[in-house]
Amino acid sequence: xxxxxxxxxxxxxxxxxxxxxxxxxxxxxxxxxxxxxxxxxxxxxxxxxxxxxxxxxxxxxxxxxxxxxxxxxxxxxxxxxxxxxxxxxxxxxxxxxxxxxxxxxxxxxxxxxxxxxxxxxxxxxxxxxxxxxxxxxxxxxxxxxxxxxxxxxxxxxxxxxxxxxxxxxxxxxxxxxxxxxxxxxxxxxxxxxxxxxxxxxxxxxxxxxxxxxxxxxxxxxxxxxxxxxxxxxxxxxxxxxxxxxxxxxxxxxxxxxxxxxxxxxxxxxxxxxxxxxxxxxxxxxxxxxxxxxxxxxxxxxxxxxxxxxxxxxxxxxxxxxxxxxxxxxxxxxxxxxxxxxxxxxxxxxxxxxxxxxxxxxxxxxxxxxxxxxxxxxxxxxxxxxxxxxxxxxxxxxxxx
Amino acid sequence: xxxxxxxxxxxxxxxxxxxxxxxxxxxxxxxxxxxxxxxxxxxxxxxxxxxxxxxxxxxxxxxxxxxxxxxxxxxxxxxxxxxxxxxxxxxxxxxxxxxxxxxxxxxxxxxxxxxxxxxxxxxxxxxxxxxxxxxxxxxxxxxxxxxxxxxxxxxxxxxxxxxxxxxxxxxxxxxxxxxxxxxxxxxxxxxxxxxxxxxxxxxxxxxxxxxxxxxxxxxxxxxxxxxxxxxxxxxxxxxxxxxxxxxxxxxxxxxxxxxxxxxxxxxxxxxxxxxxxxxxxxxxxxxxxxxxxxxxxxxxxxxxxxxxxxxxxxxxxxxxxxxxxxxxxxxxxxx
Numbered sequence: 040x041x042x043x044x045x046x047x048x049x050x051x052x053x054x055x056x057x058x059x060x061x062x063x064x065x066x067x068x069x070x071x072x073x074x075x076x077x078x079x080x081x082x083x084x085x086x087x088x089x090x091x092x093x094x095x096x097x098x099x100x101x102x103x104x105x106x107x108x109x110x111x112x113x114x115x116x117x118x119x120x121x122x123x124x125x126x127x128x129x130x131x132x133x134x135x136x137x138x139x140x141x142x143x144x145x146x147x148x149x150x151x152x153x154x155x156x157x158x159x160x161x162x163x164x165x166x167x168x169x170x171x172x173x174x175x176x177x178x179x180x181x182x183x184x185x186x187x188x189x190x191x192x193x194x195x196x197x198x199x200x201x202x203x204x205x206x207x208x209x210x211x212x213x214x215x216x217x218x219x220x221x222x223x224x225x226x227x228x229x230x231x232x233x234x235x236x237x238x239x240x241x242x243x244x245x246x247x248x249x250x251x252x253x254x255x256x257x258x259x260x261x262x263x264x265x266x267x268x269x270x271x272x273x274x275x276x277x278x279x280x281x282x283x284x285x286x287x288x289x290x291x292x293x294x295x296x297x298x299x300x301x302x303x304x305x306x307x308x309x310x311x312x313x314x315x316x317x318x319x320x321x322x323x324x325x326x327x328x329x330x331x332x333x334x335x336x337x338x339x340x341x342x343x344x345x346x347x348x349x350x351x352x353x354x355x356x357x358x359x360x361x362x363x364x365x366x367x368x369x370x371x372x373x374x375x376x377x378x379x380x381x382x383x384x385x386x387x388x389x390x391x392x393x394x395x396x397x398x399x400x401x402x403x404x405x406x407x408x409x410x411x412x413x414x415x416x417x418x419x420x421x422x423x424x425x426x427x428x429x430x431x432x433x434x435x436x437x438x439x
Numbered sequence: 440x441x442x443x444x445x446x447x448x449x450x451x452x453x454x455x456x457x458x459x460x461x462x463x464x465x466x467x468x469x470x471x472x473x474x475x476x477x478x479x480x481x482x483x484x485x486x487x488x489x490x491x492x493x494x495x496x497x498x499x500x501x502x503x504x505x506x507x508x509x510x511x512x513x514x515x516x517x518x519x520x521x522x523x524x525x526x527x528x529x530x531x532x533x534x535x536x537x538x539x540x541x542x543x544x545x546x547x548x549x550x551x552x553x554x555x556x557x558x559x560x561x562x563x564x565x566x567x568x569x570x571x572x573x574x575x576x577x578x579x580x581x582x583x584x585x586x587x588x589x590x591x592x593x594x595x596x597x598x599x600x601x602x603x604x605x606x607x608x609x610x611x612x613x614x615x616x617x618x619x620x621x622x623x624x625x626x627x628x629x630x631x632x633x634x635x636x637x638x639x640x641x642x643x644x645x646x647x648x649x650x651x652x653x654x655x656x657x658x659x660x661x662x663x664x665x666x667x668x669x670x671x672x673x674x675x676x677x678x679x680x681x682x683x684x685x686x687x688x689x690x691x692x693x694x695x696x697x698x699x700x701x702x703x704x705x706x707x708x709x710x711x712x713x714x715x716x717x718x719x720x721x722x723x724x725x726x727x728x729x730x731x732x733x734x735x736x737x738x739x740x741x742x743x744x745x746x747x748x749x750x751x752x753x754x755x756x757x758x759x760x761x762x763x764x765x766x767x768x769x770x771x772x773x774x
Contacts, residue, residue, distance in 0.1 A: 109620065129726065137583045137677040149472035149600075150718065163582035163677075170585050170674040228572070230582045258581060 082120070084127040085381055087374075088147030090158035091182075095135025096229075096258045096284040099313040101160045104182055104370035105130060106359050108157065111374045114354075121314060121381045128374070133159055135258070135284075137167035137230075144171040154390055155180070157373045159367075161283070162230030165245060169193060177390040178397055180377060182369040184283065184307055185234035189418045195394055197417045199372040199407055201323050201330065201425060203231075203238040203281075205418075208249050209425050210328050211246035213438075214277060214304065220247060222304075223275035225254045225266060225290055227282040231308055236279030252273045258284050263293050270299070282309030288317030295321040307425075310365040315433050325430040326438070330407045332368045333435045336343070337426050343404045351406055354414065368406030376400055376410065440769035449763075454615075454702075461608050465601045468505045474600035474720040478672055482665045487610070487692055488618045489661030490703065494690065495698040496622060497654045498634030500553070502686045503544065503560035506567035507659040509681030510537040511666025516587045516676050517577050526591050537663020540655045545655035549648050560706075564683050571678035583677025597643040603672040610668060614661060619701055630654060631699070635734040684737070691744045697754025708754050711740050731761045 089108055092101035108128055116125045129151050131143035140159045147153045148171060162185030169310045172179045172195055181188050184200040214222065215298045224239050226232035236253060243250050251273040254266035267290070270278055280290050280367055287309050294303055305314075305327035315322045331337040331344075335352055338345040351371060355363040362373075380396040381388070388396075400419065403410040408424025427438040455588035464477065472528045486508060493499050511533035518529035548559050571578050578584060589598040590606055597606050621627050640647050655765055670676050692711055696704030718724045732739070752756050 132730070136678045136679045137581070137675070141673065141675045145475055146472065149470075149475060167583055167585055167675050167677065170587075174674070228575075228580055233580070233582070 046421075051390075062101045076288070082122075082124045084125040085121060086127045086151060086153050087377060088131065088144070088151060088153035088156045088158075089128050089146070089314060089370075090131045090133050090140050090143045090156065090160075090164065091370075092135040092160035092164065093130075093132040094327050095133075096286070097160045099163070099285060099311050100283065100366045103364055103367035104160060107355065107363060107367040107370040108374045110355060110358050111371055111378075116377055119376060122386055124381075124386070126381075127379060128157070129153065133161075135161060135164070137163045140164035141171055144168045148175045148177070153177070155261055155377050155393055157182065157377070159183060159368070162234055164230070165196075166191075166230060169196065172196065175390075178377070180373040180397070182366070182373050183231065185231050186238055187230070187234050192415070194414075194417075195223070197376070197397055197412065197419075199369045199376070199405070200409065201307055201420050203235050203306070203418060204420050205234070205422050206328050207238045207242045210244065210279070210304060210306070210421050210427075211242055211248055213326075213328065213427050214248060214279075215246055217277075218275040220275075221249050221251050221272040221275050222253045222277050222279045223254065224250055224255070225263065225270065225278060225280045225282075227258055227284055227286060228255050229258045229282075229284065232282045232284075235306060235308075239279065239281065241300075251292035254287060256282075257418065258286065260286055261289065263290050264297065266291050267297055267299065271297055275301060279304045279305055281306050281308070285313060285317065287314050288321075291321040307365060310428070310435075312361075312364060313314075315430055315435075316384060322430045322433070326427060327426050328425050329365050330368060330424055330437060331352045331426055332363065332365055332406050334426075334437050337437050343419065344409065347404050348406055357412040363406075365407070372405035372407050375405065376403060379403065458612055462605070465605060469601070470719075471600045473719045474604040476545050476713065476716040477523075478600070478604045478607045479605045480709050481604070481611045482672075483689075483692070483708050483712045484611045484705055485607075485614050485665035485668070486662045486689060487696075487704045488614045488772075489658035490689055490693050491696070491701050491704040492618050492621065492630070492661075493654055493658035495696075495700060495704060496634060497625065497630040497651065498698075499651060499655065500690070501560045501655070501658070502557050502683065502690065503562075503564040503567070504659070504662050505681045505683065505685035507537040507541060507565040507662035508666035508669065508685070509567060509571055509676075509678075510540050511663030512670040512676045512681070513571065513578055513584065513666075513710055514663070514669040516584045519671065520584060520587045521701075526588070526671060530590075530664065530671075533667035533670075534660050534664040537666065538660030540654035541653055541659020544659070545652040548655070549651055551669065558755075561686075564686050568678055568682055571651070571681060578678070581678065585675045587670050587674045587676070589674070604632050607668050607672060610664070614664070615701065615705070615717035618661075622701065626650070626654075634699075668761075688737075688740060691740050694744055695740075695747050695754055697756030697758075700754070700756030702753050703756025703759065714739065718751050 044070055091104050092098060112126050112128050120126060129147060131147060133140035133143055140404040147156060155173060157180050159168060160182060161378040162183040165181040165183045165188050178195055180197045180199060182199055184202060186203040188196060189202055226236040244438060252269055256263050256266060256271060280287060291303055303325050305325060308327040309327045310329040310333060332348055335345060335348040352362055355367060376397060379395060381383045384392055384396050398412050400410055400412045410419040428435045429438050486504060490504055493501055505577050514533035514536050515529040518532060519526055544563050548556055572580055589596055597603055629645045629650055632643060632645055635651060637647055659701040693704045696707035715736050717732060718729045742771040747754055
């Protein structure tokens with residue numbers, strides 16, 4: 040009897056705890072939603088899923104991406120939506136984890152019935168999602184910069200950042216101009232870094248550059264002194280780092296600690312304020328190639344691209360209190376590429392029709408550059424969309 | 440209460456009814472997401488059946504079961520995706536390799552008990568985690584292995600969520616029947632004796648060393664089987680899935696379910712697996728609520744585990760028995 044009572048008590052307690060925590064959660068949410076669906080629009084919304092890294096190593100990339108998408112969705116819906124249909128974006132956080140990105144994609148496709156997918160933030164995550172995207176046959180617009188996303192061609196997959204196959208030759212040409220012919224490369228083992236390493240190794244001979252040593256680190260590592268000590272033992276004239284993770288700042292700091300004098304070059308994966316803030320003094324003199332959004336004047340004042348970019352910078356700064364980085368720009372391009380393709384189609388289109396329409400995009404002036412997709416090119420950008428930046432007093436300066 | 444509803448009959452009838460319901464689901468709904476979620480439950484149930492045998496009955500803790508699931512998943516994934524090996528062969532290979540892994544881990548662990556065994560298996564899980572990341576030609580490193588084909592036997596391909604659901608639950612039911620059978624017979628009694636007192640078991644003529652290695656290998660093999668099925672039904676695997684976190688969650692399922700029971704851990708497994716996917720079962724749950732549950736998933740299961748240990752050390756199984764008013768006698772093998 041006593042035992043029974045105790046057991047009953049325990050069950051009640053567990054149940055109470057469960058309902059309590061659920062109720063607590065229900066109360067706690069509220070303001071977080073804000074996908075900004077129009078109020079009394081009668082037509083069904085077009086639902087797009089977005090898989091972004093809001094936590095983990097790429098959190099600094101995913102957050103501005105979500106900001107840009109939310110801002111653009113609100114703008115589109117305030118202007119009456121797409122032929123009267125409001126645009127609705129459902130966000131999923133992949134935690135910078137390919138497995139979570141895949142699970143999130145499955146949820147978006149099967150539970151939310153999305154018609155297209157934006158994401159992921161990272162190359163590894165974008166590639167992992169492909170299995171689900173292929174099985175459901177809907178268009179995916181990735182905001183990650185690995186070449187493999189579009190070179191390992193899938194008709195369903197598009198990419199808005201400059202791929203490594205654009206940025207690496209651009210960076211090498213710049214190095215050559217500085218008289219640098221021997222470089223050490225430090226890359227992460229994740230999708231973007233591994234892709235960067237492969238492209239760097241393939242492009243170096245063509246550019247007349249020798250790679251003295253190729254060092255790697257894993258996402259999540261907290262110290263790169265051992266790799267950099269090996270680099271220090273070579274006669275490299277520069278260190279080229281290829282990573283989009285927050286570990287980039289550690290590489291810069293460790294180089295300073297080891298007293299390495301050679302310059303550090305990065306990639307478009309480092310075009311984030313977190314890097315400059317995280318590396319502090321170690322970021323001074325850091326070079327990287329990226330798009331023009333960091334210094335909109337580099338688009339050329341008065342050009343259509345300049346107008347689009349300054350409008351974006353103005354609205355983003357007003358909404359979020361700081362200027363957008365390149366990652367916000369990639370997400371802006373992704374959501375607008377999808378929305379403009381939807382706008383060109385008749386109502387009731389299928390996923391396949393949407394995919395085909397995105398592929399027809401030509402001369403779309405975005406933030407990353409001017410996009411022209413074709414049946415064989417789903418990146419659609421050119422080296423002319425890039426500039427070389429240098430960090431000076433914590434600011435980005437365009438190298439002439 | 441009607442006379443025929445005695446606990447014993449209920450205990451026999453319940454699994455049959457549960458099976459009936461499980462296999463009726465595809466006729467009632469065509470919700471792809473629900474099938475995927477229930478497939479995850481089925482996969483975890485398979486692992487839990489093996490872990491209940493090892494931990495719940497034989498009293499040998501393993502904090503390395505996620506690694507065995509990983510061995511099965513990577514073996515099956517690599518063989519089918521990169522080598523074009525027939526699916527059924529790859530699944531058998533994954534199962535056997537995980538079983539061999541369990542056997543090899545069991546040999547040095549024979550001398551270890553309690554915390555030390557927990558530490559050894561935990562270490563094993565960490566070693567395997569590093570291996571899954573660094574053995575890039577096979578595992579694809581951090582980015583994982585993608586494009587793993589669906590299950591297929593000859594020309595017959597199981598490529599729908601409902602098909603995968605039936606496949607996984609079919610295997611789960613067979614595994615549950617086998618483990619229930621083991622528990623009811625001589626090896627099961629030997630395991631309980633080992634759990635109670637190793638010296639006592641030895642004195643009663645149980646070769647405890649052999650028993651431990653056998654049950655460890657079997658349990659690991661079952662985990663490998665679940666991993667192989669996971670690889671083909673999801674189509675993508677990466678190291679983070681098979682981390683220590685998953686091992687701990689598996690142990691939590693057995694603890695919450697109750698040692699010395701099969702039904703308890705299976706029920707706990709279903710509950711904990713469904714927790715982050717509550718929106719598949721309960722329509723209309725807000726996305727924010729689900730996101731919050733997912734964020735707090737580990738905390739919720741940890742908290743429930745503490746409560747269970749404090750108030751109901753026998754877990755769900757003991758609660759069920761006591762609420763049902765039966766004596767705790769019947770060890771509740773299948774119940």
